[in-house]
Structures are given as structure tokens and as C-alpha cells.
Amino acid sequence: MSEPRNKEYPVSWEELHRNARALAWRLSELQPLDGVIAITRGGLVPAAIVARELEVRLIDTVCIASYDHKTQGEANILKKPEAGDGSGWLIVDDLVDTGKTAKIVREMLPKAHFATVYAKPAGRPLVDTFVTEVSQDTWILFPWDVELAYAEPIRNRGKR
Numbered sequence: 001m002s003e004p005r006n007k008e009y010p011v012s013w014e015e016l017h018r019n020a021r022a023l024a025w026r027l028s029e030l031q032p033l034d035g036v037i038a039i040t041r042g043g044l045v046p047a048a049i050v051a052r053e054l055e056v057r058l059i060d061t062v063c064i065a066s067y068d069h070k071t072q073g074e075a076n077i078l079k080k081p082e083a084g085d086g087s088g089w090l091i092v093d094d095l096v097d098t099g100k101t102a103k104i105v106r107e108m109l110p111k112a113h114f115a116t117v118y119a120k121p122a123g124r125p126l127v128d129t130f131v132t133e134v135s136q137d138t139w140i141l142f143p144w145d146v147e148l149a150y151a152e153p154i155r156n157r158g159k160r
């Protein structure tokens with residue numbers, strides 16, 4: 001994937017919590033719901049918030065990794081869930097970008113409902129429910145990927 005992600009969009013814990021709860025509201029009519037499957041690692045926190053709101057206590061994981069920071073490589077599937085064809089299950093991830101992860105997981109669990117908090121245009125058609133769309137050239141910075149640090153005043157940026 002060579003698409004540049006030159007804009008950064010930092011998301012705070014509060015914003016993430018609010019958006020994950022908004023996702024839960026959109027999913028609240030889903031029936032029946034046997035359990036939630038989190039796509040690790042990014043889907044873990046959103047899945048916990050959604051499962052809490054929907055009163056679901058059975059949570060499984062698909063463990064899959066394809067990015068080394070902003071560089072996308074081959075998807076590495078480390079663990080699959082025990083959820084048959086996915087019928088009655090809700091899959092939760094933090095975002096869809098190119099849709100590569102979503103495509104792999106959908107093929108694994110074709111009957112499951114796929115939900116993300118954020119969606120970029122290329123991955124959007126692969127998601128059943130999402131909350132916020134961001135442009136393809138944006139890189140979302142999640143609260144677990146950042147730490148507080150000095151911020152250069154905007155006027156000085158790129159000068160030293």
C-alpha cells in the first residue's frame with residue numbers, strides 16, 4: 001500500500017469512549033447476539049466498550065497483524081475464534097483502512113456482523129456498521145499509541 005497518510009488525527013480516550021458508545025447505540029437492535037469478537041489489538045478496547053453496553057460477556061478474538069506502524073505488510077493470522085461461520089457474532093475493530101484485515105476476517109466468519117468505530121473510504125464497503133468516516137490520507141492516532149509530549153507552536157513548525 002503506497003497511499004500516503006500525511007494528515008494525523010489524534011483521538012483522545014474520551015473521544016474514543018464516546019464514539020465506541022455511539023457504535024453500541026447503532027448496534028443495540030442487533031439480535032441475537034451470541035458474543036463479540038475483537039480483532040486484536042486495535043479492536044480490544046472498542047470491543048470491551050461495546051460488549052459492556054450490549055451486556056455481552058462472551059468475548060473471543062481474531063489475532064491478526066499487518067502494519068508495522070504506517071507500513072502495511074502481509075497479514076499474519078495468529079489465532080482464529082471458535083465461532084463457526086460467525087452467525088450471531090459481532091466482530092469489532094477500531095477501524096477499516098484499505099479493508100484488507102476486514103476482508104480476511106469476513107472470509108473467516110461470513111455470517112458475522114462487522115463493526116468499526118472509524119472507516120476510511122476504501123474499507124467502508126466491507127463494514128456493516130461504523131460511526132465516523134475519515135479521509136484515506138489520514139492516519140488515526142489512538143490514545144494507546146501516544147504519550148504526552150511538548151508541542152512546538154504552530155508558527156515555529158518546520159523552522160528548526
Ligand SMILES: O=P(O)(O)OC[C@H]1O[C@H](OP(=O)(O)OP(=O)(O)O)[C@H](O)[C@@H]1O
Pocket residue numbers: 039040041042043064065066067068072093094095096097098099100101102123
Ligand atoms: O483496513 P486495513 O488496511 O487492513 O487496516 C486496518 C487494520 O490495521 C490496524 O491493525 P494492525 O494490523 O496495525 O494491528 P494492531 O491492531 O495490533 O495495531 C487496525 O487496528 C485494523 O485492524
Ligand SMILES: Nc1nc2[nH]cnc2c(=O)[nH]1
Pocket residue numbers: 067095096097138139140141142145
Ligand atoms: N493507528 C492506526 N492504525 C492503522 N492501521 C491502518 N490504518 C491505520 C490508522 O489510520 N491508524
Ligand SMILES: [Mg+2]
Pocket residue numbers: 039040041042043064093
Ligand atoms: Mg488491528
